[in-house]
Amino acid sequence: MKNWLLCFTLIVFNATISIADNYPKNPKIDVLNYVFRIELSDATDEIRCAVTVDVRYLGEGVETLRLDLINATAALANKGMKVSQVLSDGKKLSYAHDHDELKITLPAPSKLHQRTQYTITYSGVPATGLKIANNKHGDRTFFSDNWPNLGRNWLAMIDHPYDKATCEFIVTAPAHYQVVSNGLKVEESDIVNGNRITHWRQSVPIASWLYVLGVARFAVQYVDEYDNKSIETWVYAQDRDAGFYDFAEPTKKVLEFYSEYIGPFSYEKLANIQSNSVSGGMEAASAILYSENSVVGDRNERWRNVVIHEIAHQWFGNAVTEYDWDDVWLSEGFATYFTLLFIEHEYGRDAFIKGLDESKKRVNLFYEKNPDYRIVHDNLIDMSKVTSSQTYQKGSWILHMLRGVVGTEVFWKGIQSYYKKYQNKNATTADFRKEMEEASGMDLKDFFEQWLYKPGTLKFNGTWQYNDKKKEVNIVLDQVQTDGSIFKMPVEVALYKAKDIKPVINTIQVNEKSNVISIPVDFVPEKVQLDPNYWLLMESTFIKK
DSSP, X not given: OTTGGGGSOOXXXXXXXXXXXXXXXXXXXEEEEXXXXXXXXXXXXXXXXXXXXXXXXXXXXXXXXXXXXXXXOGGGTTOEEEEEEEEETTEEOOEEEETTEXXXXXXXXXXXXXXXXXXXXXEEEOSSSEEEEEOTTSOEEEEEOOTTTXXXXXXXXXXXXXXXXXXXXXXXXETTOEEEESSEEEEEEEOGGGEEEEEXXXXXXXOGGGOOEEEEOEEEEEEEEETTXXXXXXXXXXXXXXXXXXXXXXXXXXXXXXXXXXXXXXXSEEEEEEESSOSSEEOOTXXXXXXXXXXXXXXOHHHHHHHHHHHHHTTBTTTEEESSGGGTHHHHHHHHHHHHHHHHHHHOHHHXXXXXXXHHHHHHHXXXXXXXXXSSOSSOOOXXXXXXXXXXXXXXXXXXXXXXXXXXHHHHHHHHHHHHHHTTEEEOHHHHHHHHHHXXXXXXXXXXXXXXXXXXXXXXXXXXXXXXXXXXXXXXXXXXXXXXXXXXXXXXXXXXXXXXSOOEEEEEEEOSSEEEEEEEOSSOOSEEXXXXXXXXXXXXXXXXX
């Protein structure tokens, strides 16, 4: 997921969550908050953790609370976590920790609206999820890497996007480290034995992969504020000058743009953080991680675009989160397109078109090798396949085409409605379609089905000629893709009287494999062009007959 932007500059419609979903969701359980009390050391890579889980039961009869937590096993070289105790109301509870699941037996079946806290104590060396290693300067660091479901390697929780909760990290570590996490810092106290306690609190519910922890020797700059919220830079102490320079732009401008066009920023701060746990960027809520190689001191376009993309995720993926990994395009396709929208706003139309071109090339290359790939997954099991260039670039293009279909003003109206309704909640592709249909007054079933629920590509082979007697342009437009797909799409056609005169643009509807269209015109066209405003993800040959 988080390597895409390094290359940036470079079925019947299913309206519900599938009942065959392989992840054992429990809609009767709603985790409200996690408090992670974590102890870190320089003497060992073992972490010690006591997590308090605040649960509200939305239904009766629940007998077991299931959490994700990777077991310590020989297969992981004895890495993983070992649970030593589970308490609730001061009493020990029975539990089983097998097959990377922690199942806590409740003292009695749940009652509707019951709210109970459970404290799980465990320890171990994380196999992954929390990287404990030296950074590029040889300094020991601790950085999270939870995407997409690796948080369970060190955090006991419901490790799935459907259950959003607030969180607190109370970290005890040697005092020569600084600690950064989600939300606001509410305490930093030096204590005995050369240690320091740092307490961060995230007051907005977020998905589990968005929990973040960074522990290192940082240089920290409070760059600015937006809407009374701090904009911060956290970089390695050795990279202070270069990092402060690189991350000073364009964060505030991006926050302003998305807040104006989409809706309010959800979180208490926005920190850009240099780390060694990701190779691109990781959009953790309010505290974004970037590769340690992102800090170069020249504000180059490549890393600038990564920053824009990860901030876009604060709206899509973070505030509005896909209910299930099958709909991951709601995160990645959206962040990719909204990166381009900010680029168009700030750097101009040519830069926007350049980004669309780069995305189109990657879509086509992927399609050649994976012609059966569809954007919305069907009960995805293999998390290594949760994203591809199609969920990013083709997802981005789908939003662009949708904007072309409904119009820019209606597009923004639908986006704002969608964000307002699902901010700090979960959404599905069906939810998004519904909001766009209500905003546009259009039936978008065919559009969503052909682009998101089916594989395929759009290729045109066409001709045009002017009929002087009838004063019309006659167009023959054939869909020539060989994968069996047939698209129904509006297509703009530009009629040019002369090179320097603005063309007359008509929109034709293409529904069939072979289409014959006539357009009345009161002049002899010098040129006729398909899709002059670049709204369609397609390949075409279109010549004068």
